Amino acid sequence: MTTEDGPVIVFDGVCLLCSRWVDFILRHDRDGCFRLAAMQGNHGSSLLRTHGLSPDDPSSFLLVQGGHGYTDTDAISRVLRQLGGGWTFVSGLLRAVPRFLRDPAYRWIARHRYRLFGRREQCRLPDAALAVRFLD
Template sequence: MTEQPAIIVFDGVCVLCSRWVDFVLRHDRVGRFRLAPMQDAQGRALLQAHGLSADDPVSFLLVQDGRGHTDTDAIARVLHGFGGRWRLAASLLRAIPRICRDPAYRWVARHRYRLFGQRASCRLPEEGQA
């Protein structure tokens, strides 16, 4: 049985989210992750299926092995998936109590356009990224 790539649902017009996507593409050397902007049908459907607003999610979504992960847990899972030193970064992130790290993440997510800007059009994955 082959392992299905995990799917990262992100805000395609958010500058911070687009930078996160660039980071993922740079470090995902074995193709563990696929990308879906929340502005397309697949992204919207995945957000809704996992109880997140498709119109204004305050988190990106990682769907891995059929389960949805959000907030800092999703970030830690992505970092862990890169291997090497990124596994240590994921462990350090998880060492911070979730009650502290998730509210900080959600605050940034709620204010992402004001803090980092917004693109005029949605960043779409290139061939092989979706």
């Protein structure tokens, strides 16, 4: 599976907040549009480097779609909009907040994610039924 198979979300596999975000995606992406790659894996770290983010401790989550990398709240908004339904409205609310306010708030949370939400000892492993959605 490659990034040509659909949009890819790169996430921190040991971050508990990021794991909840992955659970949210898996629950609401009923069509299986999004692929997932932990930053600790080969695909995830390669995508982060390609799009100018550090694979050791990125300050943002990454959405790669159509050859473009989206970060911060733009990435979150794009994901929510593509989930459809009420999430399209939530995406619009997020985008109504000026970027100069929403992105610094997001980056502050991203920098402090382990202290605020905790971390796992090892990278999250997908359930067998969902393994096809993960790149590594």
